[in-house]
Amino acid sequence: MAPIHVLHGQPTPEELAAVLAVVQARAAEAARLAGAGPAAPWNDRSRLFRPAVHPGVNAWRTSGWAS
Numbered sequence: 531m532a533p534i535h536v537l538h539g540q541p542t543p544e545e546l547a548a549v550l551a552v553v554q555a556r557a558a559e560a561a562r563l564a565g566a567g568p569a570a571p572w573n574d575r576s577r578l579f580r581p582a583v584h585p586g587v588n589a590w591r592t593s594g595w596a597s
Contacts, residue, residue, distance in 0.1 A: 534550070
């Protein structure tokens with residue numbers, strides 16, 4: 531990991547610890563997502579969402595149709 535340098539200002543130890551905690555959490559999440567691979571198709575919940583209804587002729591009628 532590269533060292534972090536404070537270029538401007540004089541942060542308190544608490545402020546510096548808060549910034550480092552956020553940076554570490556983001557790096558850990560990015561590493562977790564990189565190693566996770568693609569989601570399993572049976573675990574993909576996006577198929578449960580209905581497609582968007584666009585305004586137009588008979589839009590009110592088609593909004594009640596099953597997707």
